[in-house]
Amino acid sequence: MPKLTGNCLCGNVSFVAEGDIVFQANCHCTDCQQTSGSPFATLVFMKEKDVKITGELKSFSHSVDSGNTLRKDFCPNCGAQMFGGNEARPGSLNIKAGVINEKELIKPQFNVFAGSKIPCTVLDDSIPAYEGMPS
Ligand SMILES: [Zn+2]
Numbered sequence: 001m002p003k004l005t006g007n008c009l010c011g012n013v014s015f016v017a018e019g020d021i022v023f024q025a026n027c028h029c030t031d032c033q034q035t036s037g038s039p040f041a042t043l044v045f046m047k048e049k050d051v052k053i054t055g056e057l058k059s060f061s062h063s064v065d066s067g068n069t070l071r072k073d074f075c076p077n078c079g080a081q082m083f084g085g086n087e088a089r090p091g092s093l094n095i096k097a098g099v100i101n102e103k104e105l106i107k108p109q110f111n112v113f114a115g116s117k118i119p120c121t122v123l124d125d126s127i128p129a130y131e132g133m134p135s
């Protein structure tokens, strides 16, 4: 069973996650681009109960085209984006791959929202790419 650890840039927020990774994906949606300030977000999905968080987070919730409300959790001190959730999937939490120490465990299985990727982003063609979110 993998164990993931990590912290934000200032160190006020840290976590230990112990449990199976449900799935991992690169998300090229506009929301991930805007919230991360990066061309895409690599998200590692785990069960919320398997992730123990220490420190104070601030959250921002927003609704998306599917009608769902998504939540982004970040460190209020340094602004690091750390976790996310979806109201429609209670009990599931995603960890932003960049805050995970165990880099060797980060292996995205597919690309989603490839239709809105930044043109210069090169997709790994050894994994599937979906225009949107596969259902
Ligand atoms: Zn911080």
Ligand SMILES: [Zn+2]
Pocket (backbone or CB within 6 Å): 027, 028, 029, 030, 031, 032, 033, 041, 113
């Ligand atoms: Zn996204």
